[in-house]
Amino acid sequence: MYDFSADSADCARAVEAGLSDYLTGASLSGPGPAAERLVAAMRHGSLEGGKRLRPLLVRQAAAIFSVPRQDTLRTGLAVEMVHCYSLIHDDLPAMDDDDMRRGRPTVHRAFDEASAILAGDALLTHAFSILADVQCHADPQVRVRLVAELAAGSGAGGMAGGQMRDIEGEKGGFSETDIAAMQAMKTGALIRASVRMGAILGGADARALSALTAYAEAAGRAFQLADDILDVTASPESMGKATGKDAEAGKQTLVGRLGIEAARKMLDGIVNEALLALRTFGPRADGLRATARYFAARQK
Template sequence: MTDFQSELSGIAKAIEVALDEYLSAERLGGPGAPPDRLVAAMRHGSLNGGKRLRPLLVKQAAAVFGMEREQSLVAGLAVELIHCYSLIHDDLPAMDDDDFRRGQATVHKAYDDATAILAGDALLTHAFALLAGESCHADPAIRVRLVAELAAGAGAGGMVGGQMRDIEGESRGFSEGEIAQMQAMKTGALIRASVRMGAILGGADAAALTALTLYGEAAGRAFQLADDILDVTASAEAMGKATGKDAAAGKQTLVARLGVEAARKHLDGIIAEAIAALGAFGPEAEPLRATARYFGSRTT
């Protein structure tokens, strides 16, 4: 097992444990007790799978500044809750209409559409509760910055807005520039936010934050392009979800525009761009470089 694989496995296990502990009636309680069915649906959509790449990026960016994994875990968990909520909603019949995710029935198939919507809503809400708590960071000013960063990456100018642009593109078509903008929002914005949140936790100065932002933006583009290539080339069994749906739905992707081989060459260039953005950092940023390379070589 390589250092990267060991690190990825370690963060996946840590996030799985943290999710299992947090997604309980006791931890999620408010003025009233959370309904058992809602908690079960939240757990179904969050546990038992996923590479936990966004928490990994939070951890790696924070580690550039000497932070240990435990110091960035809560922020990483918050990002993962946002990611899980987005998958639950994306799988709904009104969106991508998928029956399987991570090799199991999607939440709306295992429960029902309304429960899936509410499970996603709850995961979204509790992500910000995590960032607001002292267990995330002792300094309230840092916690406020993290909340704002995640909201920007997940909101109308980020992930949610990108999903809207994706839907619009199915009917009217996109230029290559519009495809890039849509993907930078739909997928890239949360990856960018993950890197920036790690940097904020670590106390990055303006120059370091700018460099890491450039890395995060390139890494986000690389991840989405790799995902689009896999939708064309990988099997549903390998991916744990349906493949080949982008073309069937008329989705606007660079793979559809360029072809697989040209898209792979473009992906290599984006990964080189991500690594170049880390030029001011030494070996402390090697894990981030390894993650960028992984985005280009992954098969699932």
């Protein structure tokens, strides 16, 4: 029987160790030596925290196709580095202006704004270097597909574009459809990419990839809706960051539009949608099922 707690904890340990090994001056240098302050800022924004859910999704999707855990790690590291870059930049004064992340000062507070910007830039850049390396996968065609998938999920039509739409939404005028589209890009696109990258590692055919994409898109919606609920209901101490900021900033959320109870009912429906998308995979997809349920039930 699948054990979500054990698998997620094992993945988090592997990602923490992998990031710690990779984010060093020696690994990041070339053609010149990596600046020590930049490396320190990258490590501050990446290590000692985080649930590592996106690498877990890579691992769980690949497991459907019997890919060993260790063979998914480098792909997971690349996805997590993109996620960490996005958090560093989201916390900047020009964006969400947050002082705390994962229970400690954000990178621009621990260092300075310029260092935070460059740390995010470098994490994003080196993520693609990891995917391009033969250690990620022996087949160059697979590596190219992984690079393209992560670029799509994190670029103007994905996470970065979603963040832009989020900023635009602060002016008001968004419909529920607009909010859903924005969140599908801002949060859902990287979750979608994580699942699809795991499937690509496993050599999924078009039919399996389509089913997993449907799961991932629903799971991404569930994660963001749960996050918006927690922004209203959870304490800063439990979250490790400020809460209640969405309403203060005038951000457009489904929770703000629908109310807590209606949002929770919607969340249950979205999770069921994610689970239905996995029906053809049987017990091989129990990991992905557990993660979708976790997204809805999490308290931080």
